[in-house]
Structure formats: C-alpha cells, structure tokens
Amino acid sequence: MTAVTVPPPAAAPVRRRRAALLGRAPQDTPAGIGTYLLLAVTMLFAAFPLYWMFVIATSTDEALAKLPPAVLPGDRFLVNLREVFSLQDVYFAASLVNSAIVSIVVTASVLFFCSLAGFAFAKLRFRGSNALMVFVVLTLTVPNQLGIVALYIVMGKLGWNGTLLAVIAPGLVTAFGVFYMRQFIVNSVPDELVESARMDGASTMRVYANIVLPAIRPALAVLGLLTFVATWNDFQWPLITLSGTDYPTSMVAISDLASGNYVIYRRVLAGAFVATIPLLVMLFIGGRQIVRGIMEGAVKA
Amino acid sequence: MSTTRAAPAPPGRRSASPRGGSGADERRVTWRNRLYRFDVRYMPYLMIAPFFLLFIVFGLFPLLFNGVVSLRNYRLDDPTLPYWAGGANFTRLFGDEDFWNALYNTFGIFLLSSVPQLLLALVVAALLNRRLRAQTWWRVGMLLPYITPIVASTMVFSVFFSRDFGMANWGLGLFGIGGGDTPIDWRADKLHSWIAVATMVNWKWIGYNALLYLAAMQSIPRDVYEAAAIDGAGPWRQLWRITVPMIQPIVVFTVVLSTIGGLQLFTEPMLFDLNAQNARGGPNGEWQTIAQLIYKVGWKDLNLGYAAAMSWALFLIILIVAGINFLLTNRLSGGRK
Incomplete structure (x- = not known):
C-alpha cells in the first residue's frame, strides 16, 4: 500500500509529507474541512424535503402562504393527522395496513423463493442450469412497464384487479433477488460443507435449512430491506389496479388525498409523512445493510 | 457414490x-x-420453478400478449368494435400529436435529469471517497432520498415549486431571478416544468448513484494514484483523468439504468400536476411523459389496445436509446476499449 512510498524515518520530514500527500489514493486521504463542508451541504439538500414535509404536516394552512417560508414545525400534527385518518373516501388507516400486508408478504416470499432458487443455481448440479441462469439475468433487463396493459387484462381474467392479490402476486419472486442470492451463495457457502452434509444423508431442503440459511443471513437482510422499500413505494401498478377501490395502498391513498380541485397540502404531507416513517425507521436501523447491499451490487454488476 | x-x-x-x-x-x-x-x-427444478412460473404468468405472457392486444380493438367502454384492428393502432400512433409531444417531453426531462444526476453523483462519490469520520452515517444519509417514497417527495416538491408562495421562487428571488413581481410559473411552460420534474428525479437518485460509483472507486488499485502523483495531477484532475476512466463499467451501467428508468418516468410528472387524476401533465401536456400518456389512454380513455401499441413503441425507443447511450458512454468515458 502507501507504506511503499513513505521514505524511511531518516528522510527529511518535508519530503515525507509530500510523498504521503501525493502518492496516496483518495480513499486513504483524510477528508479536509472543505470535503466535510460540501458533504454537509449535500446532506442538507438530501434531508431538507423530508424535514419540510414535517414542517408543513405540523402547520396550519397559513404556513404555506408565508414568505420567507416557514422553517420551524408547528404544533398541529395531531390535528392534521386526525383529519387525514377521518377522511371518508381515502381509507388512509386501511391503506397503511394494506401497504404493510403487501410489503411483508412480498418480502417474505421474495426471501424464501429467491434464496431457494439462488441456492439451486449456486450449488446444485442439474441439466440446463447455466442456460436457465442466463435467462434469469436477461429478464433483469426487461422494463416491466411494457407489459402493464396486458398484465391488467390478465389480472382482470383472474378476477384479481382491485384486490391486494393483484399487487402481491407479480412481486413474489424477482429476477434480481434470484441473481443476488446466487452471487452471495456461490461465495459464502463452501462446496465441501454442502457435499459432506449430502454424504450424511441430508436432503436438499435440509441442507438449505441447516447450512445455507444460516450462512446467508446478511444477504437476506439486504435483500429484505431493498424489497420492502421498493414494494412499499411502488405507485404506478397499485394506482392502476387499486385506485377507486376500498383497498388502496398508502401511496394510492396519498395520491387520493392530493386529488380534487382544492388540495389541502398540510393533510397530504401529514399523510405522506406518516407513510414515510416506516422507511425512515428502516433506514435508521438497517442503513448499514442497505448501503452494503447497494455497494456490493455495484461491484458485481 | x-x-x-x-x-x-x-x-x-x-x-x-x-x-x-x-x-x-x-x-x-x-x-x-x-x-x-x-x-x-428433480428438487433443483422444483426450487427454481416458482420464479419461472411467476415470470411466465406475470412477466413473459403479458409481454407477448401485449403485442396481441396492440393489434386489437380493445376498448373497455365499447366492446362492440370488431375484434382485430390490424395495424390501425400503430398508424394512429404516427399521426398522434399527443404521442410526439409526450416523446419530446420525456426526452427533455430525461436529458435534464440524467446528465446532472450522474455528474453530481460522481462529485458526491469523490467526496465520500475519503477517509471520513462517521463514514457509515454519511453514506446512509445519502440514501434518505432513495428510501423516501416518490409519491411523498413529489408532493413536497409540488409545494416547493408553486408559483406564488413556493420556496423555489423565493430562493431564486434572493438572487434576483424571477423576483417578487414576476414569479416563475413552474407549471406554465415546458422548460420550467421540465426543470421542476427533473429536479425531483435528480434529488431522488444522486445519492444512490453516488454509492454505486463509490463502490467502484474503492476497488481501484491504489498504485494507480501513486503513478498519477508522480505526474503531478491534482485531486480534480485525478478524478476526471484516473478515477472516472477506471470506473467506466459502472458509469456505463448507471447510464443504461437511468435511461431505462428515465424513459419510463411516471410518478413525478403524474403528481406534479395540480389535478393528478387527469394524467394530462399540465393544461396543454407541458410535461406529460409517455408512461403518463399510456396511463391516460389506457385507463382514462379506456383504450387498452392503443395503450398497448404505445407500450411497444416505448419499448423500442428504450432499446434504441439504451443501446446508443451504451455505445456513447463506452466511447466517451475512454479508458479500456
């Protein structure tokens, strides 16, 4: 590493400093004040809309018409919330429950089926496994919006439009999940361990439960968090199949709050804030995992 | 055995x-x-079966069936029309002003969002690529926009870009732009509405892309920088001459990713509209994107056949543009060929 460039202690201090400064890779260079300052500004931009959402959500209507704009939260959060939850046609409380159901079911199912398929692709020998894996990777690149019209017709034939099934079913296993799990299992589960368990007569499912599952817990956390966030935030398809029904997800409900000729933003943003809280909590608890998941995915891609 | x-x-x-x-x-x-x-x-097949079954039913079949629907008269409000439409939906597409307008908007917003987005992400990644105190928290913080529902953030930006009391106009006014008497009406013309929508997209994705770049930057061999230092390259020069070419594959990847995402833009333009349910994207479709138009044609005008034809057109466009961008960034970002 950099130690190579650092001259022996006998060298003049000036030269040592120069070499250390110049020859060092950026990731080994301590950040200066300027870097921290710029990062802080970036962070401010990233966080401000969220903060301001909270400000409006806790304020009266007047706060929106103030110049310079209000920057401190008000004390009307509960009042606004009560209004949101009591609106007749929005079903906001139910929508939060629906979002939770959809996200939890999809996440659990993705974790189970994707790790199972990932295990099969990574460690089991079967005819056509390579070709089938290539197929999985290819499906990663297909924009899902292309088939949305036909998907709606398919769901109509099944009688699922307007029910949570229509939102849950297409997400139960994802190509990304299978791919991600396969990559992780290839590297983290030793072949010998699988082989020896086999020798002892363990069935495939037993190997999965006793050897694979414990080894891939970190990957499960990452994939689970990413899937939950994506499912919770999904808007277009839920809007198409669920809007106008009594079973909206929270994103559809928020868009309902914001429809009509006169939009009351303190309500809309109070609702939006409530629907964002679960994700903020997740980022706070699992932020490390989410960051790692995204960065690992980048190196592999 | x-x-x-x-x-x-x-x-x-x-x-x-x-x-x-x-x-x-x-x-x-x-x-x-x-x-x-x-x-x-047989167990391995059983284990991968759920993915393939589900993909066939909810992925592949709709994809193919979409082609069939696009050749049909599929109106939810008028089932009496003849079954097959032949190429009528596609002929109509070529003469449809709304479609060309939406295509124009989609590309405009795409350019305004993807270029600054990726450039800024590079800069942010370069900032993060230092030895930092509380390193993890800086990275996690960059993901705040990524986990925020687009629906929620778009509502905030919707207020932010309002004409009379919006914070955007107030902020610009401080610099003498727009001013108190002639506030910018962000929803009145193409350029301003595009900027507003593009801002939302940029806000959402800069941090995410920065983390992707950061991951690639950290895997650059350290001795490359030693060589650069001998040549006397400063940090800024190092970033553009060494770091960026070295992480070229991931740059190409993000360009393709943002192309696919940007051309399907839906939620932001949809909810930026003060009356979102119309899916018009402004009084005269100033910022209506193709995805939004597909939604309007399919579920507001109830013409699923025509919407399916548009989806096919969009798919083709995505393929072509993603391909061009792939070649272009491959060429531009230099490095290994």
Missing part, C-alpha cells in the same frame, strides 16, 4: 432377516431410494 442412509441396508439382509418385517423393510429402503433420487434429480 453417496447413497446416504439408505446404503447401510445390505442386500444379504433381504433373504435372511432376523425380524419378521422384511417386506416392510425392503419397501422402506426402495422408497427412500426413490425419494433420494427424486431429491437429487
């Missing part, structure tokens, strides 16, 4: 079993054998 637990039953035991239940024993053994064979031979 690993015949597992079924193996210990030697063939000799068959004839002379000390116990009476030899028949049952044998049956159990063969049954186990069969189970084992099934486990080895």
